[in-house]
Amino acid sequence: DIVVTQSPDSLAVSLGERATINCKSSQSVFYTSDNKHYLAWYQQKPEQPPRLLIYWASTRASGVPDRFSGSGSGTDFTLTISSLQAEDVALYYCQQYYGPPYTFGQGTQLEIK
Amino acid sequence: EVQVVESGGGLVQPGGSLRLSCVASGFTFSDYWMAWVRQAPGKGLEWVANIKYDGSEKNYVDSVKGRFTISRDNAKSSLYLQMTSLRAEDTAVYYCARLEYFLSYWGQGTLVTVSS
Numbered sequence: 001d002i003v004v005t006q007s008p009d010s011l012a013v014s015l016g017e018r019a020t021i022n023c024k025s026s027q028s029v030f031y032t033s034d035n036k037h038y039l040a041w042y043q044q045k046p047e048q049p050p051r052l053l054i055y056w057a058s059t060r061a062s063g064v065p066d067r068f069s070g071s072g073s074g075t076d077f078t079l080t081i082s083s084l085q086a087e088d089v090a091l092y093y094c095q096q097y098y099g100p101p102y103t104f105g106q107g108t109q110l111e112i113k
Numbered sequence: 114e115v116q117v118v119e120s121g122g123g124l125v126q127p128g129g130s131l132r133l134s135c136v137a138s139g140f141t142f143s144d145y146w147m148a149w150v151r152q153a154p155g156k157g158l159e160w161v162a163n164i165k166y167d168g169s170e171k172n173y174v175d176s177v178k179g180r181f182t183i184s185r186d187n188a189k190s191s192l193y194l195q196m197t198s199l200r201a202e203d204t205a206v207y208y209c210a211r212l213e214y215f216l217s218y219w220g221q222g223t224l225v226t227v228s229s
């Protein structure tokens with residue numbers, strides 16, 4: 001099974017500042033056949049289901065503000081929020097969908113400093 | 114508008130069974146793989162199972178293999194999760210989600226509590 005590890009477990013950032021969350025997979029999630037990284041990011045606010053933010057490591061889902069961006073390659077990926085807003089307080093998860101079981105990271109709690 | 118709505122959760126004793134349902138709308142259900150993902154209280158997300166658009170392929174996390182069965186009825190735009198031999202560690206909110214490699218749309222979830 002592919003193990004996905006996020007860092008840090010929690011993060012406090014001032015409003016308007018940059019927030020960066022890291023995600024590392026135990027093996028590459030890149031398929032050479034289609035030149036894609038099989039990695040997604042989700043946001044979960046309290047008492048709500050997760051919401052897709054980023055797929056293929058760097059493609060924003062519909063309706064996601066452009067302050068959210070994904071980057072990385074191979075086994076190391078990053079979710080960046082360029083200018084933190086109050087509504088961005090949430091848990092963030094990365095997930096690999098390279099192969100079953102489609103494992104998630106443990107989550108990163110993002111708070112306002 | 115894409116919607117998936119789960120139902121069927123509740124309190125069940127260890128060793129018992131439960132069947133979860135998920136009704137989809139706003140998209141052509143038979144064109145998409147679907148998945149169940151769970152979240153234990155205060156814990157992270159765990160992918161449980163997924164099923165191909167025509168039901169011909171299914172995958173399960175090891176911890177539920179032989180106990181849970183995922184199925185679908187495309188005529189009813191419905192997804193199911195039959196859970197048997199339930200254990201305390203199966204206690205979680207179970208989410209139904211549309212699968213496009215990634216999980217593009219999620220329901221609100223249904224809570225399953227396994228306790229005596």
